[in-house]
Each structure stands twice: as C-alpha cells, then as structure tokens.
Amino acid sequence: MKETKFDYGMIGLGTMGCNLVYNMSDNGYTVIGFDKNRSQVETLKKEAGTEKISATSDLNEFLNTLKTPKVIIMLVPAGKIVDDVISELKPFLSKNDLLMDFGNSHFTDTNRRSEQLEESAIHFMGVGISGGELGARHGPSIMPGGPKKVYERVAEMLKAVSAKANNEPCVTWLGPGSAGHYVKMVHNGIEYGLMQLIAEAYHLLKECAAMSNDELHTVFSKWNEGELQSYLIEITADIFMQKDELTDSRIIDRILDSAKQKGTGAWTSEDAMNLQVPIPVIDIAVSMRDLSAYKNEREVAHQNMGGSEVKFTGDKNDLVKWVEQALYFSIITVYVQGMALLQVASKKYKYDLKLEDIAAIWRGGCIIRAALLEDIRSAFSKQPDLSNLILSVAFSKKLMQSQEGIRKVIQTGVGFGIPVPAMMGALAYFDSYRSGWLPANLIQAQRDDFGAHTYERNDREGIFHTHWNQKK
Numbered sequence: 215m216k217e218t219k220f221d222y223g224m225i226g227l228g229t230m231g232c233n234l235v236y237n238m239s240d241n242g243y244t245v246i247g248f249d250k251n252r253s254q255v256e257t258l259k260k261e262a263g264t265e266k267i268s269a270t271s272d273l274n275e276f277l278n279t280l281k282t283p284k285v286i287i288m289l290v291p292a293g294k295i296v297d298d299v300i301s302e303l304k305p306f307l308s309k310n311d312l313l314m315d316f317g318n319s320h321f322t323d324t325n326r327r328s329e330q331l332e333e334s335a336i337h338f339m340g341v342g343i344s345g346g347e348l349g350a351r352h353g354p355s356i357m358p359g360g361p362k363k364v365y366e367r368v369a370e371m372l373k374a375v376s377a378k379a380n381n382e383p384c385v386t387w388l389g390p391g392s393a394g395h396y397v398k399m400v401h402n403g404i405e406y407g408l409m410q411l412i413a414e415a416y417h418l419l420k421e422c423a424a425m426s427n428d429e430l431h432t433v434f435s436k437w438n439e440g441e442l443q444s445y446l447i448e449i450t451a452d453i454f455m456q457k458d459e460l461t462d463s464r465i466i467d468r469i470l471d472s473a474k475q476k477g478t479g480a481w482t483s484e485d486a487m488n489l490q491v492p493i494p495v496i497d498i499a500v501s502m503r504d505l506s507a508y509k510n511e512r513e514v515a516h517q518n519m520g521g522s523e524v525k526f527t528g529d530k531n532d533l534v535k536w537v538e539q540a541l542y543f544s545i546i547t548v549y550v551q552g553m554a555l556l557q558v559a560s561k562k563y564k565y566d567l568k569l570e571d572i573a574a575i576w577r578g579g580c581i582i583r584a585a586l587l588e589d590i591r592s593a594f595s596k597q598p599d600l601s602n603l604i605l606s607v608a609f610s611k612k613l614m615q616s617q618e619g620i621r622k623v624i625q626t627g628v629g630f631g632i633p634v635p636a637m638m639g640a641l642a643y644f645d646s647y648r649s650g651w652l653p654a655n656l657i658q659a660q661r662d663d664f665g666a667h668t669y670e671r672n673d674r675e676g677i678f679h680t681h682w683n684q685k686k
C-alpha cells in the first residue's frame with residue numbers, strides 16, 4: 215500500500231489547531247496532527263471523516279509521515295510549551311524545514327527562536343492568527359512575519375484558508391522577524407480596549423437606563439447596522455439573548471464579574487510604555503480587567519461606601535443615542551492608538567510595516583474586524599507614513615462630529631458614579647492630542663526645581679537650569 219505523505223503537520227489539536235486542520239483539509243491540503251493529549255488525537259481521528267486528515271500522539275510517526283522539506287504549524291499555549299516543542303522537534307528537523315508558530319507568542323521570544331533555528335538553517339515564522347474557534351474553522355485573519363522568501367512557500371495555503379474581505383484574502387506578509395507576532399499583540403491590545411468600551415456602554419445602559427437584556431439586544435443589534443458595525447458589537451447583541459443552561463436566567467446575569475487575561479493586552483501596554491507611545495485606552499482596559507478581579511475587596515468597599523445611586527430621569531432614547539456616539543468616538547481612539555504604536559514599532563524594530571495592509575487584513579476573520587477598518591485602510595493608503603490617524607482629515611472630522619456624545623455620556627457616568635474610565639481616557643487623549651499647549655511646562659519646572667533636571671525654553675534654543683528658591 216502506498217504510504218500517505220502529508221503536506222502539513224499541526225502540533226496542538228485544541229480549539230485553534232483542530233479547527234485549522236479542518237479548514238486546511240477543506241481547502242485541499244493533507245494534514246497530520248500531533249498532540250500530547252491523546253483524547254484530542256482520538257477525537258480528531260474519529261471525527262475527521264477524510265483521508266486528508268490524520269492524527270497521532272507518536273512524534274516519530276508524525277515526523278515520518280510528513281513530506282520533505284517539512285512544514286509544521288504549532289498551535290500550543292504560548293511560553294515555555296513552545297520552547298519545549300521546539301526542543302523536542304529540533305533533532306529531527308533538517309535544512310529548509312519550516313516551523314511556524316501560530317500561537318500568541320511574545321515577539322521577543324519569536325526573535326530569539328528565529329535566530330536559534332536559523333543557525334541550523336531551519337526556517338521559523340511567527341504568525342499571528344485571530345478569529346477564535348470559528349475563524350480557525352472557516353477563515354481567520356492571519357498575520358505572518360519572518361523571511362519573505364519563506365512566506366512565499368506557504369502563501370498559497372495561507373491565502374486559501376484565510377478569511378476574505380471583499381474577496382481579498384485576510385493575510386499578507388507583514389515584515390521580517392517578529393513582525394507578525396508584534397502586529398497580533400497590538401491586535402489583541404485593541405481587542406482589550408474595544409471590549410472595555412463596550413462593557414462601559416453596557417454598564418451605563420443597564421444601570422442608568424435600567425435596560426433589560428432584551429432591550430440591550432435590540433439596541434446593540436441596531437448599532438451593528440450603522441457606523442459601529444463590527445464583530446464585537448454583533449456578538450455582544452447575541453450574548454444578551456443567551457439562556458442559562460442551569461437556571462431560568464440569561465447567562466450574562468450568572469457570569470461572575472471578574473475578567474481573566476492571558477497577557478497580550480498587558481504586553482501591548484508594556485511595549486508602548488517602552489517606546490513612549492501613549493495608548494491610554496488600552497492601558498485602562500488592562501487595569502480594569504485587573505480591578506475587576508479584586509472581586510472580594512470590591513464587595514467589602516461596596517458594603518462600606520455603597521455604590522452608584524442612580525435616579526436617571528432623562529430620556530432613555532437620548533441616552534442610547536449619546537452612548538452610540540460615545541462608543542464610536544472612543545472606539546476610533548483605540549484604533550488610533552494601536553496604529554500609532556505600530557508606526558513607531560515599525561521603525562524601532564525595522565519591520566517596515568505597511569499599515570494599509572494591516573488594516574486590510576483586519577477587515578475580515580479577526581476579533582477586531584469592523585466597518586471602520588475600511589476607513590483606516592483608506593487613510594493609510596493616502597498617507598502611508600501618517601503618525602496618528604487623528605491628523606487625517608477623515609478621522610479628525612469623525613472625532614469632531616461625535617465628541618458631543620462622549621462628553622454627555624461621561625458627564626452622565628460621573629454624575630451617577632458609574633465608572634467609564636476607558637471613555638474618559640479616550641476623550642482625554644483626544645483633548646490632549648489636539649492641545650497646542652499642555653501644562654508640561656510646570657512638570658519641567660518641578661523637575662528642574664527638585665532635581666536640577668534642566669528644561670528647554672519656548673523663546674530660545676538651548677538647555678536651561680534655574681536656581682529656584684527652594685524651601686530648606
């Protein structure tokens with residue numbers, strides 16, 4: 215009997231790996247999966263129903279049934295596991311074999327792994343993938359980084375399995391080294407910001423306007439037909455309708471209000487701090503997940519001090535209108551901040567990113583896909599080096615037109631003690647960015663006063679220091 219040789223190997227047959235195997239098979243590729251977890255292997259073998267797919271928990275069998283040069287995708291949890299898998303594989307890999315890490319690995323790990331494997335002429339690519347379970351199955355957005363020539367070996371397959379937006383595949387080579395994983399990290403930072411903003415809108419409408427889940431479903435569904443059209447708004451609308459399997463309630467009312475995270479949002483904030491790029495809405499989103507997890511302390515504080523006491527007497531429909539505008543305004547600022555970070559990182563890490571391409575491949579398949587990305591793409595197509603989208607005519611206009619809503623919503627939140635920190639961060643970012651003057655002169659004076667740190671002047675060149683009348 216002729217032995218089957220598989221086009222691709224997939225290591226990690228969990229949520230993402232297993233679904234991507236099916237997607238690749240649908241597109242005509244043969245794939246053998248490997249997982250340490252025997253039950254994942256058995257499930258795939260039992261359910262595949264096609265000879266194009268096989269699975270094993272025997273590494274030798276996995277490697278021996280792959281075509282050469284081997285092309286292997288890893289979809290295992292990020293961190294040490296990726297290093298462990300690479301160490302296990304490396305003795306069996308040869309020149310020109312290609313290993314691709316599709317997980318959410320930290321970009322600095324990707325740089326290290328690429329360098330180590332290239333020493334043995336084994337190619338390595340860090341590839342971001344987004345779209346969750348359904349995306350992996352039916353078409354994700356794919357963010358590949360690494361050597362361009364190596365990308366070309368797999369470009370056809372990646373295009374085939376990716377999502378399509380206006381018939382264009384949501385994948386393109388992004389840049390060398392860790393470019394793909396860096397872009398995926400910022401994608402996730404944006405994801406954090408969007409989710410926090412949507413949660414704040416929910417909080418306001420639920421507490422202030424006392425909206426039921428049915429009403430919230432109607433409002434979010436309607437929003438999804440307008441400027442806010444996006445995957446996250448769409449799934450949010452549906453979440454409000456989901457029944458609980460254990461009680462008579464809706465599931466949303468039974469889920470503990472304590473958010474978890476795997477780190478990609480915090481990595482985005484951390485690197486933005488290192489590169490001195492302000493991304494306050496993403497920073498706040500990370501902090502709010504942290505704060506939500508202090509559930510016990512929050513409950514004690516609530517007993518001691520009480521919470522918001524809302525007696526909203528305004529018009530519900532007006533509030534819904536203002537919240538829609540506030541969300542649009544603040545959602546724009548999240549993309550603005552993420553893209554500004556990418557521009558700086560592109561130069562610093564020599565990725566030479568094309569922001570137009572990134573916006574284009576985020577239009578389909580991924581968690582942050584939104585109608586707005588078409589406008590973002592268009593702005594970077596006209597001005598590829600644009601440092602901040604706010605400087606484009608189109609985006610300054612959008613923000614100016616929706617600022618009234620966010621000001622009203624923040625006033626409402628503050629008035630009733632309902633926290634809207636990400637919206638506040640969004641507005642403060644906008645107001646600061648468009649301020650020709652900020653009170654940073656006072657900060658410079660204080661620094662020079664207490665620490666002789668010097669300052670620059672606004673009327674002549676040079677570095678200055680004042681002998682301040684310090685208190686003894």
Ligand SMILES: NC(=O)C1=CN([C@@H]2O[C@H](COP(=O)(O)OP(=O)(O)OC[C@H]3O[C@@H](n4cnc5c(N)ncnc54)[C@H](OP(=O)(O)O)[C@@H]3O)[C@@H](O)[C@H]2O)C=CC1
Nearest residue numbers: 226227228229230231249250251289290291292317318346
């Ligand atoms: N889930 C999502 O929506 C998305 C996830 N990602 C990223 O993709 C990667 C995979 O995620 P996901 O599919 O959700 O994770 P899962 O935990 O669902 O799947 C990972 C699989 O890898 C297996 N595994 C663990 N260690 C090894 C090993 N040493 N050798 C072989 N197999 C191993 C696990 O087995 P076991 O169960 O026994 O541990 C599990 O079956 C992660 O980096 C994640 O951040 C990216 C985009 C979206």
Ligand SMILES: O=C(CO)[C@H](O)[C@H](O)COP(=O)(O)O
Nearest residue numbers: 318344345475476477478581
């Ligand atoms: O990459 C993803 C989507 O693009 C994952 O779903 C993301 O890792 C979820 O992150 P977290 O668990 O931190 O919320």
